[in-house]
Amino acid sequence: MKALRIHIRVILALVLRESRVRHGRSRAGYTWAIVEPVLQITILTLLFREFRGGTGGGTEFAIFFATGVLSFNMFKNTAGYVMHAFEQNRPLFNYPMVKPVDSVLARVLLDVATNLLIMFIVISFQVFVLGAPGPKHVPLMALPLFLLASMALGAGLSLAVIRRFLPSILNFYHIIMGPAFFVSCIFYSMSSIPTRYRELLAWNPLVHGIEGFRIGYFAEYSAPDVDLFYLFTWVAVLNCFGFVGEKLTRFRQQ
């Protein structure tokens, strides 16, 4: 019990420290962490709407796109932030109660909370100001989001572990995450894709999280190929690899 209390205390201290440090250069600090993606999503929404030729209902596309890009960003940002946890916090491991896993969990908590806040702001704005439809079934939205966050933890931790041996894995991650934006059903739905490509797309675990999120958000949203268990398998495998790998390769720490 005492050990658990120490873990929680350390993780909270880390969350508070990281929230001050992460955007520390600017006085506005954490505010920018919110404003920046909100503006980014607004601009992207306008851009994509132009490309689509203005047809297909303005507000409808905006909220559709928002549900996609927000849940995608939650995964991408969190995983990308977590994978730097070890080297950016290395000096802190000189305090014996601060374990590498604590720094990883602190970063996941902080970034998931930040992304949820961004999500809340963007969706509220669209619903209350632009008159977009509100969320239909919140618990049903929460499960895919939870799985995406857990996968970000597993992926980020696994990458951090691999980086102990292979620093260039970072480049590999960026090479993958660039195109991932286009093959994760962010600005189109799975059902709008021809069947033979759909099977290919279904290999991407992010698709299931993002489309799953939409099933909860929109009434009568059809996404027959969504398989949350497939996403869960990724979550389990990545987390096992990450946590076990971290334990086994701790000797590479110093």
Next chain:
Amino acid sequence: MIELQNVSKTYPLRKGRRIILNGATITLPWKNIGILGRNGAGKSTLLRMIAGIEEPDGGIIRRSKTVSWPLGFRGSFHRDLSGLENVRFVARVYGQNTEEMIEKVRDFAELGQFYYEPLKSYSSGMGARLAFGVSMAVNFEVYLVDEIMAVGDARFKAKSKQAFMERLPHSRIVMVSHAMNNLREYCDTGLVVHEGKMTYYEDLEEAIQVYNKLNEE
């Protein structure tokens, strides 16, 4: 106080491994202990393992007292955070009363307005004073010292030493040093580290003699 059971520690080199400890078992009493050994014998590594910073490859280290980090350590301070914010983090991690500790360090480190400025604006002396103040603000039962005891100008050194001496009735010190005078000043007993083995001596002078013989070899 500190119990090492069958502890081994090696470092991988390009060719082979360097052995620091090879299945060492020893129980260190709650006394002021000076650690002696030739350069590269693994004294600092041993200190870091006692602190819990580094894990042994095999074996167990048990501590029945609260052990500090090596004194004056300041690697954990963040450049963009103020002295106060850095202190707050350490207080939280160690479960200390945050406000109390912030005050203690403020009074001890004598940083004036700089206490509220980011660390990147500090001189190296200021950083060292803050680090020493933080070490003194947490009540450890064992203080670990790696060579450097006091920092700052003569006056601050005297103050640090006094603060430390006030601790000694309730705390003990484990110290690594090549300066025999330093060891004699603070320690009563000695631990000699040599070729993967540790030997404990109740009398520091005896340990110093053994150490001097090693140097003649």
